[in-house]
Every structure is written in structure tokens, then in C-alpha cells.
Amino acid sequence: MDYQRFAAKLLKQRQQLQLTQEELALRVGVTPQAISKWERGISLPDIELLYQLSKVLSLSMDELLDLPTSLTESDNDKDKERLFRAILSEPITLKVGCGFVDYLMKENQQGFPKLQQVRINMAKESGYLLPTVRILDDITLDNHCFQILFYDKVVYEQNNLNPSSSEYPEIFEQLNLTCTAHYEKLLHRQIVKDLIDNLSKLYPVLVDGYIPDKLSYAQIQFVLKSLIEHKKSIRNLCEIIEYLEDNLVLGKDLVSISNELIQLSY
Template identity: 30%
Template sequence: MQIGEVIREFRKRKNMTQEEMANRLGVTAPAVNKWENGNSQPDIMLLAPIARLLNITLDTLLSFQKELTAEEINSIVYEIDVKLNDETYEEAFQWAKGKIEQYPNCEQLIWQMALILDARRLSKDIPDPEKYEGYINDCYVRALVSEDDNIRNRAADSLFGFYSRKEQYEKAEEYLNYFSSQDPERKRKQAFIYSKTNRMNEAYKAYEELLFSGYQMIAMVFQNLYMLAMHDEDREKAHILVEKQRELANIFEMGEYHEASCRLDLVTAEKNVEATLETMERMLASSDTICDFVKSTLYEHMEFKKPREKFITEQHNNLLTCFRDEETYSYMKKSKSWQNLVINNPYQKI
């Protein structure tokens, strides 16, 4: 708020008229009226007496604050949006500059104002839009030094987009350093830069790595959802989620083993003899496909360690050992097919 607005607000809180305030300060009532309407400013020698009279600090009187509240920022952002709709871009731009000058340390406001001005500059037919980009870019850079990780990352993202649109890809790439190395969005943006700078193998590899890690994350989420459904005894939903896991493994070309294995826990929980036997047979028959994703064209630019034959054999034997657990699969004891498959069957890979 401006100093006049502060005076008016706190004068009214004390139920004091302008004339009463004027008398106590030794000035005229019209002088107080001019302060409150923004037509003039109090003399510097009156600032301390005004603050004491209103029972506020000088910081409050002068509206000094290190940070705006979230509500105040939202209010200013709403106001610039209205101005961009009702006034010329130049008028709204100058108003936004004034707000940024009024709160030069509020990086959240600086970044948001720059983002809104930038978006409108690009989406609306305004005269000479390039003349505004220098100031907008400077605002992004100012927000980039914020101690708040969220603001800093958003500013870096804005600068990445700013230079990408100008096809200055080397400059855009510099801002990827502000993203965490674990952030998938950093890898996606890096892949984009690779593709635009004719580093095609690197682009393919980066996108494929995103695809592969994306499968692992989504599969884990589906599994956790499945566990929640089982906890809530919602078997219908559990069946749907297991089928989704199977479809997911198929889409991402993980191999037949991964398509079959996601069903095992559910059919075991339901003690479904026929479905359990079918699942076991499929898993044993496809145990050598557990690493088939290394053959998929979806991941052909990625480097995988070739699975050792010993690993495949151990996987098959471990499955047999698991399926022979009579406590877990006690409901299978009467099934001759199960006994022939895992108990009586002497065949075991060596």
C-alpha cells in the first residue's frame, strides 16, 4: 500500500477523524486529506509522529516488507491480468514495471509478472513485441538467483523456453544446470536440445531412457494401487489393475514373462487353482524372456548388460523353488497338474 492508504487504514482503525489527526500533528485537515488521497506526502519530520500516533512502526507506515504474502501476490497478478484485457499492452506493461519496482525483492512476483507479460506478448497481436523481451528476460534472470528452489527452477524453465523459441539452443541448454539431475523434465528438455542440434543418437538415447524409467515408475504405481485395492478387499478393482499392468508390460515391450508374472499375486490370494497353474506355466515357459526388453527397438540406443545364461537358469530354478512352497500353495495340493509341474517334474535347468 502507498503511505496515504496506510494512514487512512490505521486512522480509521483508531476511530479518528482527519481533523482530529490533523490537530494532534499540528497540521491542517486538508493536508491529511491530501496524504490519504495520494496528492501529497507527509514531511519527513512528521513520519515518526504519525507512526506513534497510529501506534504502528515506521516500516508499516512506509509499507516496507521483505516479501508480499501469497494473497497479495495473487491480487497483483489478478490485477495485471485485468489490465491486459482492458488496457493496451504498453499501459499494462508499465503498470507491471511499477509494481516490480515497488517490490524489487519479491522474486515470486517478478517471475509471475514476467511470465504473464511474456505469454501475452507471444499470444496477442501487439505492436513491436520484441521491444519488451529484454526487460522480461531480465526479470527471469533476477528470479533465477532466488533462494527458493521452486522459484529458481521456474525461472530456469522460463529462460529455457525463452531461448528455445529464439532457436538459441546452446544458450537454452545452459539453464538445464538449474534442474536436478534426477528430474525427468531435465532429461526431456536435454533430449529436445539434442534433436535440435543434430545430436540424434543422444536424443534417441535420452528419450528411450525416459521411456524405460517411465515404465518402471508407472508399473510401481499400478502395483501400489493394486495393493490398496486388495487391502480394501475390492477384488474387481484389483483385477482391473492387474490387467492394466499386463497391458503396460506389453506396450512397453518388456517381454512375455513380465506380462504373465503380474497376475501371480492375485490368483494366489484368490486360491484360484486353474488360474494359478496357468500363470505358473506361462512364467516358467517364458523365464528366458525376462530381459527381452534389451531386444526391443524401443530401447535400441540404450546400453544394457547382456543377461548371462547362468542368470536365466537361476531364474527358472528359483521359480520352481518358489512354486513348490506348500504353505503358500497349499490349495494346489490336490492338483495333479501342479504336482507334475513343480513337485514330481524332475526337470530343472542346470
């Protein structure tokens, strides 16, 4: 692909839509620095970002890339895999009205410290690992409306937010509350694997040779979801896994083990 042709196309279309680099970055969910590099022909976005970029710029991916044939017809397996990922729903999306753009640009420049604090709080309080949060502005929303979506489904919406200051703490406070309250909807098996991988670094004997060979991620997911649905913390993951392993050996079923763990209040 010709970097300079792509850069020229991107710059021209952004200017035609009268978007600043900062505004485009927020709509795509990247930093303004990334947009700048793309427009200077220094680098290219991943294909999943190209998909979002083409939507924002009202172009097909072929038009954006100035390709003679469709990218979906490529024989490149890596391209096909990335394109498939692009059409999958994001675990968490935070959509905001235009009234929040300046605030989120400031947060973006600082590395989203409030979002990072949400991650820390959820991990410390409940043992929850927060998936990547894609933050996008949406011109179809009222200026001071925001939505929290899980896999493209709205789980929370607030309209006409009247901030007491320019910091809008309510957005990230609500993100924390919503993700914590409905975490069982977010707990897919990749997150379970990530939790187990982290556990393995601290307690290798507990994991190595047992997970996932004898104890599958699906079984762990079932038990963790049961605990979360009953508002139990999974911070003590080491003890949860150990209890699960010990009782499976005794021939107990997952439902019985889950109920026992709920009563034990790990």
C-alpha cells in the first residue's frame, strides 16, 4: 500500500468534513498523534481501525485505501483476520454527545487517568479485569448525553448531564458502577485466560499442567460468573481455583461447587 496516497486521501477527506485531528481522533478512538502520523505517511492504522475510520469519514474502505479491488477479497490471511476482528462488537463502548468532546480530548492527552482509576478500583475491590474501553463521540446523541454499551447493546444512558465542574466525574463513576454491576456480561473466556495467566505468574504450581488441560476456561468462567451474579468478589482467585480443583477431583458438579463457593463468600 502507498503510504503517501493514503495520507493524502485521509487529510483531504478530514478537511472536507471540517474535522480537526483531535476531533477525528476522538471519533475513531485513537490519539491525535496517531492521526498526525497517518496524515504524514509515517505509519498506517490497523485494519480494525481502518474500518472505524472509513465509517467516520463516510468512505468505503476501498475508497479510503484507494484500492482497485475489495480488501475482503485479499488472500492475505492476516488481513482477513484483522478485518473479521473489525466487525466484532467491542466488549465496552462509551459513546458521548458533542458537549463532552473538549473534556475527553483533555483526558485523552493525559492518558485517560480517570479510566485508569476505574481499572484500579475494579481490580482492588472485586478482582475484576476491565476489558478495553472504546470511547467515541456520537453526533446523533444530545450534547450532554452519554451511553455505556456492552457488545453494542446499551446498558446505561444518561441525558442532560449538568456538571458541577468541567471534569464530568459522573461519566467514569457511572462506568465503574455499571461495569461492576453487570460484570458477568463482560466475562468472556479471553478475560478468564488473562486472569489465569496472571495467576500463573504468582502461583505456577496451581496452574501449570492443570489449566486448561484438566480444568477448562469454560468451567472456570461458569464458576466465576456464578460468584459475580451473587455479588461476590473474585479477588481471592487463588483460593477459588484451588477449591474448584479439589472438589472436581471428588466428583462434584460445577453447580454444587459454585453454590458452596457462594456460601463461603470468597
